[in-house]
Amino acid sequence: MANAGNGYHHQSYYKEGDKIIGGFMPITKAPLPHIHEFKSPPYLSKITQRVELKNYPHLLVLVYAVEEINKNLHLLPNVSLGFQIYNSVFDDEAALEGVWGLLSGQGKVVPNFNCGGDRKVVALIEGPTARHSFKIATTLGLYQFPQLSYGVLDPEWRRQAQSPSLYGMAPSRSYLLPAIGRLIRHFDWRWVGLIFSDSGREERVLETFTREIDKGDGCIAFAETIGKHDFYGKKLHRLLNIVHRSSANVIVFHATEAHLEAFRRQISLSYTQNKGQLLPFLKNVRFTNRAGEDVFFDKNRDVVTGYDIVNWAFSPSGTVNGIVVGSFWPWAAPGHELTVNVSLIQWESQFKQHPYSVCSKSCLPGYRKKHREGEQACCFDCEFCTAGEISNQTDMERCLRCPEDQHPNEGRDTCFPKVITFLAYEDPLGMALASLALSFCLLTACVLWLFVRCRNTPIVKANNRDLSYILLVSLLVCSLCSLIFIGRPERLTCLLRQNVFGVAFAVAVSSVLAKTITVVLAFKATKVGHGLRKWLRPRVSNSIVFGGSLVQVILCFVWLGSSPPFPENNTQTDDGQIVVQCNEGSIGFLYSVLGYLGLLAFASFTVAFMARKLPDTFNEAKHITFSMVTFCCTWISFIPTYLSSRGKNAVAVEIFSILASSGGILICIFTPKVYIILVRPDKNSKTFLRKK
Known part of the structure; x- marks a missing residue:
């Protein structure tokens, strides 16, 4: 270290050159506390200074860098670089004193003047503390003097200093x-x-x-x-x-x-x-x-x-x-x-591979993150996606709903196309119901053929032959209409099936009602010339059938005109399936059709129950009573079962109700007559009737 000159008591290390780099480095620690009386220029006594060994390499680095630059002919050709390094002593006062001396030249502190003639000092390197850097920058910035700091500069302090000549050499x-x-x-x-x-x-x-x-x-x-x-x-x-x-x-x-x-x-x-x-x-x-x-x-x-x-x-x-x-x-x-x-990388021995650091493990596909209340966003539980939803990535915040024509797999991580389903003839259930319907059709047709063949026998004639024909034909249509319910629903089948079923059953039950009324009137008008005998004519019973059926026909036409049924794809009924079904348009009309059939059946039951004990060899009242009980029980149980069923099962319930009710009427009313015709022909004769 060498003293720079009279009146300027700052220590420096100097090397001559065409251009001089100034340096401010804390080679010694701050002096012990003392009070300046300012009777003479302040002087830093060597006795009060302590060497800062960890900063001494900074001086050596600067000296080495200057020597390397001078050796390199490509950096500063024909220009030699020197330095003048000052000891800033970790003291603001000493640092500012050195700055003024550097600017004035020749070791004299004369602000705003250059006493050294041609100034060789072109820049200043200082560090490593940012506080000293900004103290020096407030002075050097006024003169646009280049200042390079090898300390880490705080961006906020730098904005406050507003020195355009301060450059940072350390990473920001x-x-x-x-x-x-x-x-x-x-x-x-x-x-x-x-x-x-x-x-x-x-x-x-x-x-x-x-x-x-x-x-x-x-x-x-x-x-x-x-x-x-x-x-x-x-x-x-x-x-x-x-x-x-x-x-x-x-x-x-x-x-x-x-x-x-x-x-x-x-x-x-x-x-x-x-x-x-x-x-x-x-x-x-x-x-x-x-x-x-x-x-x-x-x-x-x-x-x-x-x-x-x-x-x-x-x-x-x-x-x-x-x-x-x-x-x-x-x-x-x-x-x-x-x-x-x-x-x-060599990790700590407790880690066999690079360590993982998470509050909660990642939620796998099929799960979503459910954040724990009161904890940070990284801490969460994994919740399985609900029905109809998936998550196909890890750590998803919410599950995604599958499109209506798709459904999730068991892992809830992929959507698959739904299977289109309906009650088909190829299904075991559809095949069984179709076979049952055809069997009832064949059985009804056989009974009808038998009655036509034996149309002149007493048992056929005694029970109003024409009404029996009408009833058997309507039951045949009822059994056949159940086949419309099987197969893929189309617009035509959706329009026909409930209406054909409603009208056919209305004709059948109206026929039963007409037969019952005929039996009652026959016993009331036993005397010749009785006023009720005119009601025993065929046109009266036919009018009952026609009137009872006409109401149902009108109701069905109103249904078709206002809210007709139509086919639709139901994607909400069953997971994994698209049910092709008939939308009834208005469920109220369906229940109106069923309600009217129930009204006719109740009327038939009431009249038949009243006439069940009337004496007659071929009295049908008892059999009609049983048939109406079967009919009513079937359709009463149909309503809750139908409402609780979905998809093709609901269709199967309605087909079974149609076959059960039509089969019940056929069996209850016509079995005794078929038995007499085929097994006991002796009872089906005028001789037997005369004996009775």
């Missing part, structure tokens, strides 16, 4: 946390703890780090600060307990190397900082250093550089070896900023 902190965030997202760590230094920037560090973690859908498990002197004691012990209790396997430590050493067994990932080269021309400068790295400044006048990713491996002996396993270059092409060689 604005790139550091994004680099760490990018590394965390690379390994898909979503549950991360944060310990950072108590530097007055806690809120901004936490805000920036939270924003970076959010980009990977991650959360912060805990965030704790550590003070400058918290290397031992309760504070460190509390932090270690927090780390051990936390479920996070990844901890980001944003603090000093001394703090890192205290936590070295918990932290396996750190970072290093690169140092740039010096040039006197700072604007638009860009070159490649001897390490093959591009050196230039960004729009904020910070040197643009990257970060090495170092894996600290601990040997059995306790020594620490750092291995560079990757890098982060913020100005690389998007998606190529981070490079990591995972094969070089």
Whole structure:
């Protein structure tokens, strides 16, 4: 060290050159406290100074850099570079005194004047503390004097200083946390703890780090600060307990190397900082250093550089070896900023592969995330998708509903096309019902043939032969109309099936009612010339059948005119199926048709019940009573069964009710007559009737 001259008591180290680089470095620690009386210029006594060994290499680096530049003929051809390095002593007063001396020249402090003639000093390098950098920048900025700081500059302080001549040679902190965030997202760590230094920037560090973690859908498990002197004691012990209790396997430590050493067994990932080269021309400068790295400044006048990713491996002996396993270059092409060689990383022995750090395991396809109340967004449970919904990706917030023509598989992760279904003839159920319907048709046709063949016999003539024919034909139509319900529903079949069924049964039940009334009137008008005998004519019974059927016909026409049935694809009935069915248009008309049939049946039952004990060889009243009981029971039980059935099962219920009710009327009314005709022909004669 050499004294710079009279009146200026700042120590400096000088080397001659065509251009001089000024330097301010804290080679010694701050002097012991003392009071200046300002009776003479302040002087830093050598006795009060203590050498700062860790900063002495900074001076050697600057000297070495200048020598390397002078040796390189391509950097500054025909120009030699010198330096004048001052000891800033970690003291604002001493630093400002050196700045004024540097600007005035010849060791004299004369503000706004250059006492040195041709100024050789073209730039100033200083560091490493940012506080001294901004103190110096407030002065040098007034003169547009280039200032290069190798300390880490806080962006907020930099905006406050507003010095256009201050350039940063160390990587800006604005790139550091994004680099760490990018590394965390690379390994898909979503549950991360944060310990950072108590530097007055806690809120901004936490805000920036939270924003970076959010980009990977991650959360912060805990965030704790550590003070400058918290290397031992309760504070460190509390932090270690927090780390051990936390479920996070990844901890980001944003603090000093001394703090890192205290936590070295918990932290396996750190970072290093690169140092740039010096040039006197700072604007638009860009070159490649001897390490093959591009050196230039960004729009904020910070040197643009990257970060090495170092894996600290601990040997059995306790020594620490750092291995560079990757890098982060913020100005690389998007998606190529981070490079990591995972094969070089040596994880802690408890991890067989790269560690996972999540609050909750990912929800597999088929499940959705259900956030836990009162906890962070990263903590959730996995809930199986409900019926009709799927999730085809991991960690989905909500399940997706399948289209109407598709349904989910058992795992609820894929939608498959639904199977189109209806009551087909090929189905076992459809085949059985069709066979039963054809059997009833054949049986009814046989009875009708038998009655036509034996039309002149007493038993056929005694029970109103014409009404029997009408009843048998209507029962035949009832059995045949059940076949319309089987097969794929079309527009025509949907229009016909309920209406044909309703009218056919109306004719059948009206015929039964006419037969019953005829029996009652026959016994009431036994005397010749009785007034009721005129009601025994065939046209009266035919009028009853016609009138009873006409009401049903009118009701069906109103139904077809106002709200006709139509085919539709029901996608909501059964999972995995699309049921092709007939929409009845108005369910009220269907129940009106059934209600009218019930009214006719009740009237027939009432009249038949009253006439059941009338004396007559061929009295049908008892048989009609049983047939109407069967009819009513069938359709009363039909309604709840039909309403509780879905799809083709509902159709099968209606077909079975049609066949059961028509078969009940056929069997109850005509079985005794067929028995007499085929088995007891002796009772079917005039001789037998005379004996009775």
